[in-house]
Amino acid sequence: MFAAIDGIKKVLSTKPYAVAFVIISILIFIVYSVLLQSSALNLSGHKLVLGLDPAALIASMALSTMLSLSIVLSIFATSRSRGHVSKMGIGAAVTSIAPLALCCSTIIPSVLAAIGMSASAIISTAGYIQGPLAVYEPVLLAVSFVLLALSIYITSRSIAKSGECCVVKG
């Protein structure tokens, strides 16, 4: 655990990485704050800021910070060794963004139309894809948090343990 904290400190004490972390955090926060507006997490009715409830705001901030940290750690690791970008970080990005972006927007019906499905086929099948994404959205977000935490832990520990020469797994 302490090794992981040392790894994070080491990366964020390097100016370009600290700046990149802040910029990427802000950009990703913008995306999550838009996507979480129509989320099941945003239904308490007590909007604090940006049309977000406390739960959705905290989730946006936590996801953007963790994903940004995961990205910056991966860049640091790959730029100093033969390490590779954490698959868990990519998985977390997918499991957090996919349900938010696809469940209730026009993307899925538009894709089904683009591949040539008829209107009657779309209205009877779009829900098969969108419905589970909406219903299991909280579970997928929880999975994202776990994957991000693991990704950050494994990458930062590798960075701390291997000094300038790190091999990242995950």
Added chain:
Amino acid sequence: MNAVLSKARVVLVVIAIAVAVVLLAYAGYAASHVQSGSAAGRNLTIGDYAPNTPFYFANGTESNVSSYKGKEIVLWFVATWCGGCAQGDEMLNSSYSAFKDKGVKVIELELYKDLGYQGENITGFVSGFAPQAYLSNAVMPAYASYNMTLAYDPNGYLDIYYLISPSGRILYTNSPLASTLPSLLYEVNKTV
């Protein structure tokens, strides 16, 4: 040399993420604004006559759009697993009196078989997220028939609505309700 490469890599990743953010934001914007005339079917637009199709109330009573001739109504199409639709109900719950005072009924219609993935029943959905609007009868839960879903929502979009005039013409249409309710209220105030 390594430091320069490292810096360049960081800059490239930040640029790539910025581009992804812009694309995602554009996709979100495009997705939240219903387009008409896609490959699947043409959405009804302002000025069109509202197709006279059947729908069903929770008690099984069959009704149709033309039975509301002479009254201004809002037909709102939702899926009961859709978080954005639930937010629309929450918004309606706090401003239903604006519709009620003008005598405008909001008929909240579950799209045919919830577009293939059955969520909770529409009455439970409306009474859960818009309890006051439901109890005051300002928002009426109902089930859209297959023909109604096909006529009003041929692209299978969620959370689209139509404001229909007493003569049966579409006065206004938009999506999603939660973020466009002020515009709908403006249209209601303008036309009633």
